[in-house]
Amino acid sequence: MERMHYIGADAHCASTDLAVVTQTGRLTGRDRCTTTIPDLARCIERVRRPRQVIVEEGPLADWIFRGLGALGETVVVCNPRRNALIAKAGDKDDAIDAEKLAQLARGGYLEPVHHPESTARMQLKRLVAAYHDRVRNRVRQANRIMAEFRQQGVFIHENAFAEPDKRPALLRRLPGSLLVRDTLAIYLTGYEAAVLQEEQLRRKLVQRARRQEPIRRFVALPGVRWIRAATFYAFVDAPFRFKTKQALWKYVGIGLERHQSGGPLQPAALRVTRGGNRILKDMILGAAKSAIASRKDRTFADMYGRWLDQGISPRNARRNVARSLAAILWSIWKTGATYRPERVGVATRSLAATLSDRVSSRF
Helix, strand or coil, rough: CCCEEEEEEEEEEEEEEEEEEEECCCCEEEEEEEECCHHHHHHHHCCCEEEEEEEECCCHHHHHHHHHHHHHHHHHECCCCCCCCHHHHHCCCCCHHEEEEEEEHCCCCCCCCCCCCCCHHHHHHHHHHHHHHHHHHHHHHHHHHHHHHHHCCCCCCHHHHCCCHHHHHHCCCCCCCCCHHHHHHHHHHHHHHHHHHHHHHHHHHHHHCCCHHHHHCCCCCCCHHHHHHHHHHHHHHHHHHHHHHHHHHHHHCCCCEEECCCCCCCEEEEEECCCHHHHHHHHHHHHHHHHHCCCCCCHHHHHHHHHHCCCCCCHHHHHHHHHHHHHHHHHHHHHHHCCCHHHHHHHHHHHHHHHHHHHHHCC
């Protein structure tokens, strides 16, 4: 059986450094080329198969993943946060980083980053990410305006200036300084542009989301409408990439991690995972909050009440509802089923049993 060759690639805009490491850990070659798919392919083809190209997640990762993948190469995109060795151990330059990537791959220490195989799915994911970026920009602009008013002793919320016809009366509450008013006019112009960009992306995203059959089933759940459904669909991408719902929860950022040290007699500490996808986490927690407040479907509100009756804090109860929502979305996506409120109790009992087993391990 031929031994695997690991090709670490440290990619930058102008050039890419490559290092080849054998399965036994021996460095057999280095190379540098311009960062273009043809040049990268020529350098990689000099290495005997079987071979694997390793690149860290970043702005160029998806382009390299698709470009080399189309040529039949095996490309692994890994999580740079897990590669502390590259930043902390010994000397550092591009050639050294490429070799360390190959060595980490050889040892099995890399955490792969999932990239959609479909170009259309990747484009949808980028559209979702762009929408959430514009939402954050609009919130940032609104916070800046509220801070300016607060410095003048005027305390307001975003809805006070969201509509243009409310602004003249609001500006009259400020001192007569033209400088203050001119500064606020600039900020309000930026806010209007942010609102317009957000609305344009929202319309485009909802239009694309309505075409996807799984998303049309997702929106039947309380608290989940087109934007949240599209966010789950785009970032999870492939439901079968997760073996268990616990793995899904950790990816979303609402899973539990157990930490124990000092022997089996020491209590284990449970905490929410610090990793996960921030956009997905905010989405699912927001969906849980909306589902609890829903008046049409009280399924999750009743679930939330049962968690509170068991002595769980409101924050943890809301997080448990979010776990249940994520598990149901994942389940109906995998099975092709539709949302059935009468089945939520079964999922809740399963969730309760899982969390109970984890908590019992502390004692």
